[in-house]
Amino acid sequence: MEKVTLKIFRYDPGKDSQPYYQNYIMELEPGITLLNGLNKVRATQDASLAYRMSCGSAICGSCAMKVNGHALLACKTQLCDLAKNGLVQIDPIGNMEVIKDLVVDLEPFWASLRKVRPYLVPDTLDNPELERKQTQKQFLLIDDVTTCILCASCYSDCNVLEVDNEFFGPATLAKAHRFIYDSRDAKAYDRLEQITELYGVWDCTHCGECSTRCPTETKPMARIEEIRQAVMEAEITNNNGARHVLGFRETVSKSGRLNENYLPARSVGFFNIPALLGLLPVGIRMFVKGKNPPLIHKSIEKVKEVKSIFSRLKKYRKIKPQHITKGDINRLDEDSISERKV
Amino acid sequence: MYSHDVVIVGSGLAGLRAALEMAGHLDVAIISKVYPSRSHSGAAQGGVAAALSNMDGDSVEAHTYDTVKGADFIGDQDAIEILCSDAPRTIIELEHYGCAFSRTDENKIAQRAFGGHSFKRACYSADRTGHALLHTLFEQSMKRGAELQIYSEWYVTRLIIEDGICRGVVALDIKTGKLEIFHAKTILFATGGYGRAFKITSNAYANTGDGITAAYKAGIPLQDMEFVQYHPTGLYEHGILLSEAARGEGGYLINSDGDRFMSKYAPTKMELGPRDIVSRSEQTEINEGRGAGPKKDYVLLDLRHLGKAKIMERLPQIYHLAKDFIDVDAIKDPVPIQPTAHYSMGGIPADNDCQVFLNETELCKGFFAAGECSCISVHGANRLGTNSLLEALVFGRRAGKKMLHATNEMKFSPVNEKKEISAAKLEIDKLLYNKGSEHLASIREELQETMTYKVGVYRNANDMEQAQQKVNELKDRFTRVKVSEKGKNFNVNIQEALELSHMLEYSELIVAGAKARKESRGAHSRDDYPNRDDENWMKHTLVFRQPDGSCELKYKPVRVTRFEPEERTY
Numbered sequence A: 001m002e003k004v005t006l007k008i009f010r011y012d013p014g015k016d017s018q019p020y021y022q023n024y025i026m027e028l029e030p031g032i033t034l035l036n037g038l039n040k041v042r043a044t045q046d047a048s049l050a051y052r053m054s055c056g057s058a059i060c061g062s063c064a065m066k067v068n069g070h071a072l073l074a075c076k077t078q079l080c081d082l083a084k085n086g087l088v089q090i091d092p093i094g095n096m097e098v099i100k101d102l103v104v105d106l107e108p109f110w111a112s113l114r115k116v117r118p119y120l121v122p123d124t125l126d127n128p129e130l131e132r133k134q135t136q137k138q139f140l141l142i143d144d145v146t147t148c149i150l151c152a153s154c155y156s157d158c159n160v161l162e163v164d165n166e167f168f169g170p171a172t173l174a175k176a177h178r179f180i181y182d183s184r185d186a187k188a189y190d191r192l193e194q195i196t197e198l199y200g201v202w203d204c205t206h207c208g209e210c211s212t213r214c215p216t217e218t219k220p221m222a223r224i225e226e227i228r229q230a231v232m233e234a235e236i237t238n239n240n241g242a243r244h245v246l247g248f249r250e251t252v253s254k255s256g257r258l259n260e261n262y263l264p265a266r267s268v269g270f271f272n273i274p275a276l277l278g279l280l281p282v283g284i285r286m287f288v289k290g291k292n293p294p295l296i297h298k299s300i301e302k303v304k305e306v307k308s309i310f311s312r313l314k315k316y317r318k319i320k321p322q323h324i325t326k327g328d329i330n331r332l333d334e335d336s337i338s339e340r341k342v
Numbered sequence B: 001m002y003s004h005d006v007v008i009v010g011s012g013l014a015g016l017r018a019a020l021e022m023a024g025h026l027d028v029a030i031i032s033k034v035y036p037s038r039s040h041s042g043a044a045q046g047g048v049a050a051a052l053s054n055m056d057g058d059s060v061e062a063h064t065y066d067t068v069k070g071a072d073f074i075g076d077q078d079a080i081e082i083l084c085s086d087a088p089r090t091i092i093e094l095e096h097y098g099c100a101f102s103r104t105d106e107n108k109i110a111q112r113a114f115g116g117h118s119f120k121r122a123c124y125s126a127d128r129t130g131h132a133l134l135h136t137l138f139e140q141s142m143k144r145g146a147e148l149q150i151y152s153e154w155y156v157t158r159l160i161i162e163d164g165i166c167r168g169v170v171a172l173d174i175k176t177g178k179l180e181i182f183h184a185k186t187i188l189f190a191t192g193g194y195g196r197a198f199k200i201t202s203n204a205y206a207n208t209g210d211g212i213t214a215a216y217k218a219g220i221p222l223q224d225m226e227f228v229q230y231h232p233t234g235l236y237e238h239g240i241l242l243s244e245a246a247r248g249e250g251g252y253l254i255n256s257d258g259d260r261f262m263s264k265y266a267p268t269k270m271e272l273g274p275r276d277i278v279s280r281s282e283q284t285e286i287n288e289g290r291g292a293g294p295k296k297d298y299v300l301l302d303l304r305h306l307g308k309a310k311i312m313e314r315l316p317q318i319y320h321l322a323k324d325f326i327d328v329d330a331i332k333d334p335v336p337i338q339p340t341a342h343y344s345m346g347g348i349p350a351d352n353d354c355q356v357f358l359n360e361t362e363l364c365k366g367f368f369a370a371g372e373c374s375c376i377s378v379h380g381a382n383r384l385g386t387n388s389l390l391e392a393l394v395f396g397r398r399a400g401k402k403m404l405h406a407t408n409e410m411k412f413s414p415v416n417e418k419k420e421i422s423a424a425k426l427e428i429d430k431l432l433y434n435k436g437s438e439h440l441a442s443i444r445e446e447l448q449e450t451m452t453y454k455v456g457v458y459r460n461a462n463d464m465e466q467a468q469q470k471v472n473e474l475k476d477r478f479t480r481v482k483v484s485e486k487g488k489n490f491n492v493n494i495q496e497a498l499e500l501s502h503m504l505e506y507s508e509l510i511v512a513g514a515k516a517r518k519e520s521r522g523a524h525s526r527d528d529y530p531n532r533d534d535e536n537w538m539k540h541t542l543v544f545r546q547p548d549g550s551c552e553l554k555y556k557p558v559r560v561t562r563f564e565p566e567e568r569t570y
């Protein structure tokens, strides 16, 4: 039978001065999952190897680990799909401290989740003895995002979290989305306000890692995109992110291209003197290095065509939450849901 | 030593629901060996039962009768009445907490049909009902975070009961390897099922019956341990559940000759016969040599005739499970399946308020049990699908209510800290330093094979005699088990050894109960006693631990209120 080498990250802070890799060679049985492979290693070669597991069926979210550099669930992945030239490298998930081997301290992940009031804040009930009404379409709007199993694969591979651990992170923003888009939640507007602040939706760089790694239908980046649209619809624009979007749109729709001198100031706010001063050093450094954009901003030749694209776009928005107003239960444009479901 | 008014062991549906009932009123702690959202309640797919009548003319009465009959008349009927009449309120409550349910055209909670239920009674959230319910309660526990202390990744090894009073537990902090006493006025066990003793099982790695074993070792009897439910469609070798929907949507079951064998066993209902009958039919095919595969040890679930469109639209989860876990493309090939150990009907005996029994009649002071680890008994000899999520929610809440009351009237009873810690430590040291060289994984594998093949879907005196000897042999070998990892932090090796010791302990009780019960009832099916015997066996088994470690069987009557036993035909 074909062989495979599992090259596994090992570290026991109580014993080892630093982490190292250990190789385990095993037979590549057809149909064997990575988790069962690891279980074989533990049973026959090395009982000290530590990792988490529980359900064995991709629903509990325990067994996320990095394989060949990317997070995935060990229990639902075929070992043969992972082997590259007979080698599989396994590391603990990222952006968290290692407790032992493949086990990390998940506390930052849970702590982030707790920041966004991760529970329904309902309106008063019409009749406490009956279920609240919700249409199947409204249910479908939160169907995808409620598949999240809190495995932290997204948290592990998020590029922003790598440099800024204050960022709410993909799973947490998806959790916020779950309530913003739940027709039974009364705090959609407040939630939107909260996650447009620093470390919220506007800090995501749209790299797409989280959605690629997500083993469920949650796909955080798509949810973040939807929240951003909802934020703009709700006209929560008194923040850098929203101003950035508006400024971007303004300059491109006017001149057909980006006014790079205008945009940073527009984003932080023209009357925000301290922040404007904060931008100066960067501007000066760019100027010195000759990287500054032209001082006089010119329109492109076919600016008319750009303008017509913008006016048409207005008519085709994908998810359009109708009047999300303060304290009001959000209602969503139901036609847009079927669009997303297909 | 940690001290809390109330300690709840387990953070599945039962444990969390009980905690919410008491949070804010008492100092409540939850101990769980996995994070709450990892509890096995999350794996439930099909639904949760309640006579809401959102689809048809269902009634609490009908639900009650179906459950009594499903239990093969050995469920306690007063408890079943509580379960079914509290069901509608329970579902509404979970909806109000924010659980996302699939909806009807009238925007009410949608309900689907389920085996053994005579109406559309299963409320569901797409194909992940348990997950939706568990995450909803987890969310509520975060909401009440300030009022609840959750000790995640702490492993309870011992229950402290002295003079009929429950005083606390000893738990191991998995992260640091430290043993601590949790001192409490009242304790709730909500530790889930014990299906991991079987080789083929739909249960999580965590379902090792730790709670029931700790209770048993502390002097509490266990009830009806012989009743273990087997589900007909477990993914071959993995045991992972393929939902009943596979057959509901028209899937065939075929043997190695390509025959739809159900025509022999249930000619009218065919593949849609009740779970126990279908499981037994599959096993007969395998036992008589018509199994498929090189080892002839599985049958096939054939979906090919449904076509790609229908499979992907209606049964996507099944498609993905087969693809991801055994690399079989259900559109092109039939999926290997076999009966899988699924649900534990037996457990810690408790009354309708979840107070645990010390013996046939007396209660243990301060000790409560709810959810799958308890035996109240609402499921009797055979649980109906969708009734157990309900049980965990209904009785979790009832436990909380009763404990709220009881705790206020109780004082902390003294605990001998030194003695308890050293007993727990000794247990672990015996594993670490016994100088033996017995291989842990082999003992576990041999136990699981024994339980699946000798105490499985079909049982008989001869097989069970062998099983009993084998379990005894394994228990003996286990005293010389080798635990090579001696480190303190996150020592999974110690944990799996403790878990195996529990599996060995309660497996012996499953065999003892099953061997003694000379009849076939519900999930307990014997080819040497193929009929139900109400005259001699309409009673609950209670198994007591003797000072020398052996077990003694006693029996207690079934509580019948409205429905006299009748033949169970579908």
Ligand SMILES: Cc1cc2nc3c(=O)[nH]c(=O)nc-3n(C[C@H](O)[C@H](O)[C@H](O)COP(=O)(O)OP(=O)(O)OC[C@H]3O[C@@H](n4cnc5c(N)ncnc54)[C@H](O)[C@@H]3O)c2cc1C
Residues within 6 Å of the ligand: B009, B010, B011, B012, B013, B014, B015, B031, B032, B033, B034, B036, B039, B040, B041, B042, B043, B044, B045, B046, B047, B048, B049, B129, B130, B154, B155, B156, B157, B190, B191, B192, B193, B202, B203, B204, B206, B210, B211, B241, B342, B343, B370, B371, B372, B373, B385, B386, B387, B388, B389, B390, B392
């Ligand atoms: C695959 C599958 C599908 C199912 N589908 C359905 C369905 O559709 N409908 C239905 O009604 N039922 C279904 N069931 C059954 C149902 O899911 C369970 O009976 C129910 O969820 C049990 O809940 P619980 O709260 O009692 O225990 P669990 O959710 O299993 O929780 C047990 C808890 O105890 C803790 N624990 C255990 N031992 C220790 C220890 N030593 N120390 C500390 N903590 C410990 C665990 O960490 C966990 O938190 C299904 C079961 C399975 C396996």
Ligand code: SF4
Residues within 6 Å of the ligand: A154, A157, A158, A159, A160, A161, A169, A170, A203, A204, A205, A206, A207, A208, A209, A210, A211, A220, A221, A224
């Ligand atoms: S898309 Fe945003 S949230 Fe997702 S990984 Fe990239 S930066 Fe992080």
Ligand code: SF4
Residues within 6 Å of the ligand: A147, A148, A149, A150, A151, A152, A153, A154, A155, A170, A171, A174, A210, A213, A214, A215, A216, A218, A219, A220
């Ligand atoms: S969003 Fe996806 S990757 Fe992130 S925790 Fe949830 S299931 Fe895991």
Ligand code: FES
Residues within 6 Å of the ligand: A052, A053, A054, A055, A056, A057, A058, A059, A060, A061, A062, A063, A064, A073, A074, A075, A076
């Ligand atoms: S073990 Fe539960 S998700 Fe992999």
